Amino acid sequence: MSRYHLPDTRPLRNRAFSWLWLGNAISVLGGYIGLLAITLQIYRLTGSPLAVGLGGLFGGLPAVILFLFSGSLADRVDRRRLVLLGSSGQLLICAALTLQSAVHLDALWLLYAALSGQSLFGAINSPARKTFAPRLLPKDELQAAAALQLASTRLASLVGPLLGGALVAAWGLQAGYAADGLSYLPAILAVALLPAMEPAGNRGRRNLEMALEGLRYILKDRLLLSLWAADLSMTLLTNPAALLPALDATRFGGSPEILGALMAAMAVGGLSLSLLSELLGRVSRVGFGVLASCGIAGLAAMLLGLATRIWLATTALALLGAADTALVILRTALVQARTDDRYLGRVGAADYLVGTIGPKFGDLRAGAMGSLISPAGSLLLGGVAALSATLALGMGTRLRWEEQASSSGMEA
Secondary structure (H helix, E strand, O other), rough: OOHHHHHHHHHHHHHHHHHHHHHHHHHHHHHHHHHHHHHHHHHHHHOOOHHHHHHHHHHHHHHHHHHHHHHHHHHOHHHHOOOOHHHHHHHHHHHHHHHHHOOOOOHHHHHHHHHHHHHHHHHHHHHHHHHHHHHHOOOHHHHHHHHHHHHHHHHHHHHHHHHHHHHHHOOHHHHHHHHHHOOHHHHHHHHHHHHHOOOOOOOOOOOHHHHHHHHHHHOHHHHHHHHHHHHHHHHHOOHHHHHHHHHHHHHHHOHHHHHHHHHHHHHHHHHHHHHHHHHHHOOOOOOHHHHHHHHHHHHHHHHHHHHOHHHHHHHHHHHHHHHHHHHHHHHHHHHHHOOOHHHHHHHHHHHHHHHHHHHEEEEEHHHHHHHHHHHHOOOOHHHHHHHHHHHHHHHHHHHHHHHHHHHOOOOO
């Protein structure tokens, strides 16, 4: 195997991909600033981890309802236009959030509606966006592209909450929402510079027919289903986001800056892992890598539940971030490499659904359990359940993953 620098930056030699990567990185940075603002506003209004977790429910439902429709749409029409539509809609919602904060509406239902609207436009945006890398890059660069995208995301998740905490502390929630909205402009410009991204061979077909065809295609691929099952078990059971405001308030003083540090801590491990794209590219047994990630996440959730000092809490969150990043890189590259262009939108929609409902409904689970028992109890029980799920998946699917991974071109 040839040697590459850490990280593997070959995809950035493609001008179109490099502009997409940069625009998306700026947009994701703004998204984390906005996420801190809306999380903090919900918690200030209610003082309830459950209310924060319900934000995940409202943010996840549109993705569940629309995933087959949006994926089929991405396989029928110009994918570039769909991304422009989705990103523009998300920008307008940020503008509405900025306004409501500036005039102090402080309506919980409006915040939940905004989360649902962001999810709706994201369900249109993301499946189409996932088709760009396979169209622009050779297959042997897709894992490096996934690692670069994850690196920018993790860096944004590190800097975004810290910057968001400082902005909100200095100028109020409206500053966080405004920064989120402005961050969409570079991403929209990068997509606007692309040529048309017409899908292959599906124009003129009915949406329902294509949706059912895509569902049959997905259900036949046991490897993808196993990967998605592992991802869901990890994020549903170990996602701590809804509990962080309560942990901050009860253990670490309750300041926006500390909340920003806790939200950023997951990015430390995630960013470190995503920068090791050359080493991660040597993972030939995809199932082993996925199972190891899930097991580490379960242990890290338990450690966070026991942590009473800020350094221990941030260490546990960094481990969670590293585990999540490893799983996402392996999953994303494999999904893109083995999917025919005709189905990329529909498979991308299913991948977006998994990546959305796991964290969002994980927020709901964590928030509900945190309110019923305690934030620490929610994390401990979730970690034990994640370890149990990892053991069950390993016993049931490990050999099949190894065999199919070697035939998909993912070995080092």
